[in-house]
């Protein structure tokens with residue numbers, strides 16, 4: 001079966017990295033599901049040799065992947081702080097008020113829109129995952145439970161719903177029909193409206209070896225250069241860009257209609273484009289060197305774990321993020337190395353990690369069992385976690401952060 005590039009349509013032939021086969025990273029299991037067959041899918045990422053879009057072919061329908069999503073954004077404090085700061089920045093920069101319309105695609109449980117609502121700015125969320133969307137509706141955030149694309153955009157535009165600020169955070173990577181999605185955004189953007197989107201930056205993923213952020217929900221991995229190509233094709237211009245520390249290094253792009261001359265291009269756009277060119281992002285060699293680096297990291301992680309177990313140490317995990325499931329499944333780490341993991345989200349406690357079947361408990365479990373090592377799976381939140389869990393030092397516990405390569409923090 002030939003796969004074709006979701007942006008330019010050319011056949012995909014070159015492998016960026018092959019992470020073997022894995023279950024869907026958000027398919028947490030109940031106890032009675034442990035004895036039944038789990039679906040596994042290839043986690044083989046390609047790079048298009050025509051446009052350089054790094055991408056994972058779609059192996060399962062988005063309805064099955066996103067229908068009942070376990071990630072509730074409101075359970076991460078640092079993420080809430082990030083959302084609130086963003087809201088204030090946008091209100092000030094673009095002069096948003098009660099006459100403006102904010103639309104957010106993939107609005108999750110309303111964690112971000114709540115801050116605009118508090119400032120009495122009209123909001124509309126669009127979120128296909130029923131369970132999180134319902135939570136948003138219950139807290140008074142108007143939310144449409146649907147997948148976004150040109151069809152939905154035309155319906156909204158026909159009802160007169162168009163955005164002064166159109167937000168899409170951590171959604172661009174999740175979109176199988178990339179062209180249809182970006183075209184849809186153009187349709188619901190007012191003539192002088194602004195789109196902002198945040199997504200993990202491929203340059204950081206590669207520089208810092210964040211291979212575990214690759215999972216079936218993430219179909220595309222963007223450099224600034226490629227995202228600019230995609231927007232340009234659909235008549236949108238990216239006039240500013242920021243580099244953020246979130247999710248291990250993200251970009252926040254600002255886009256407008258090509259013909260909207262009221263917002264000139266900022267210096268940061270030229271600067272980042274140049275930096276990516278200098279780093280080799282317009283050259284295939286850059287992409288083809290990544291796979292070997294990932295294999296080497298797997299060996300180092302296993303090396304650390306094997307040594308620790310031979311010394312009789314106990315290891316517990318911290319967190320149950322999707323990225324942890326890629327890492328654990330790719331490396332083959334089960335309860336033979338990690339006794340259990342803990343997570344603050346009650347939607348994950350009592351469940352088991354997909355594939356590896358590591359049980360997930362409430363963080364209090366750590367105090368009961370006093371592990372020698374706490375293996376931090378959401379490494380992007382390592383500072384916050386090490387602060388929260390500082391008490392493990394009372395019994396000589398140490399933290400382990402696996403990415404970019406395994407490192408122990410006493």
Ligand SMILES: [Zn+2]
Pocket residue numbers: 005006007008009010048049050051052053
């Ligand atoms: Zn392509």
